[in-house]
Amino acid sequence: MDDAATAKKERDPARWGRRAWSLLSAVRARAPLVQCITNLVSMDIAANALLAAGASPAMVHSLREVPDFTPRCDAVYVNVGTLSEDWLPSMRAAASAGRPWVLDPVAAAASGFRMEACLELLALRPAVVRGNASEILALANRSVAASSNFKGADSSHESVDALEAAKALALSTGSVVAVSGAVDFITNGEQVVGVSNGVPMMQKITATGCAVTALIAAFVAIEPSDALVAAACALAIFGLAGEIGMESSKGPASLRMHLIDTLYCLDEETVTSRVKLSLRP
Numbered sequence: 063m064d065d066a067a068t069a070k071k072e073r074d075p076a077r078w079g080r081r082a083w084s085l086l087s088a089v090r091a092r093a094p095l096v097q098c099i100t101n102l103v104s105m106d107i108a109a110n111a112l113l114a115a116g117a118s119p120a121m122v123h124s125l126r127e128v129p130d131f132t133p134r135c136d137a138v139y140v141n142v143g144t145l146s147e148d149w150l151p152s153m154r155a156a157a158s159a160g161r162p163w164v165l166d167p168v169a170a171a172a173s174g175f176r177m178e179a180c181l182e183l184l185a186l187r188p189a190v191v192r193g194n195a196s197e198i199l200a201l202a203n204r205s206v207a208a209s210s211n212f213k214g215a216d217s218s219h220e221s222v223d224a225l226e227a228a229k230a231l232a233l234s235t236g237s238v239v240a241v242s243g244a245v246d247f248i249t250n251g252e253q254v255v256g257v258s259n260g261v262p263m264m265q266k267i268t269a270t271g272c273a274v275t276a277l278i279a280a281f282v283a284i285e286p287s288d289a290l291v292a293a294a295c296a297l298a299i300f301g302l303a304g305e306i307g308m309e310s311s312k313g314p315a316s317l318r319m320h321l322i323d324t325l326y327c328l329d330e331e332t333v334t335s336r337v338k339l340s341l342r343p
């Protein structure tokens with residue numbers, strides 16, 4: 063197939079729908095074991111999102127357990143949301159254990175300690191780094207927040223504002239970079255996939271970003287050789303669960319419940335007809 067034909071195929075929405083369904087089905091069939099070294103706020107929603115999608119979460123973070131446990135995992139998820147000096151060695155060790163792994167740089171710009179930890183972890187070559195726009199901009203610029211509108215774990219930028227930074231970060235690190243927001247952008251520095259699923263109310267539930275990064279790790283466990291597609295499909299599936307969940311919700315607390323229920327119940331017809339994924343020109 064020539065380049066034009068390949069590009070046309072990649073822009074075919076039906077093909078993306080089938081891809082997302084096939085990856086979700088494989089997660090359900092194979093129940094990948096995902097070691098999560100994640101923040102204290104996110105542990106519950108990340109574990110429940112993984113279980114609802116069909117994966118097997120394990121919140122194992124002691125350094126002494128890494129040599130026995132991490133090599134048996136299908137993927138590793140590292141999240142610096144409640145970073146402490148005690149946990150950083152476990153993060154380093156798990157990321158270096160030879161398993162596919164994914165990084166969530168929560169509030170990367172909060173402090174010099176956190177920025178240095180994120181940059182050090184990035185050098186260990188995650189398959190995917192997924193953050194909100196402010197986090198990806200901070201990482202690309204290696205800058206600790208100075209501006210008055212810095213919002214910690216929340217974004218003060220739109221995802222599109224971080225697209226060029228995401229491409230540059232992907233090229234400099236060799237990792238796929240995913241920026242979440244109203245439109246999620248996923249890039250390897252050359253190709254860019256856009257995902258338009260999701261609802262704004264997802265920002266009002268703490269740790270939805272952390273939960274979707276955990277889901278990306280489960281998809282990467284299934285498709286380690288194509289982290290771009292794995293990350294894009296995970297973001298689309300999670301966004302779709304939020305979209306459908308919102309139809310029965312009154313606010314953040316009921317959305318949290320309905321999102322998890324929807325993730326568990328998604329079927330082929332719904333996924334193939336409703337995921338909104340496309341390769342950007």
Ligand SMILES: Nc1ncnc2c1ncn2[C@@H]1O[C@H](COP(=O)(O)OP(=O)(O)O)[C@@H](O)[C@H]1O
Pocket residue numbers: 193194195215216217242243244245246259260261262263264265269270271272274297300301
């Ligand atoms: N304005 C929005 N419209 C639709 N979906 C959104 C919006 N903002 C965030 N999301 C979705 O919410 C989830 C968490 O993303 P985000 O809030 O950017 O991450 P974080 O919690 O790390 O800041 C993602 O699935 C993302 O697609």
Ligand SMILES: Cc1ncsc1CCOP(=O)(O)O
Pocket residue numbers: 101103104143144168215216268269270271272273
């Ligand atoms: C509020 C908070 N504080 C430290 S970690 C955390 C959760 C962040 O979750 P998310 O990045 O998904 O908003």
Ligand SMILES: [Mg+2]
Pocket residue numbers: 166168169193194215271272
């Ligand atoms: Mg986050």
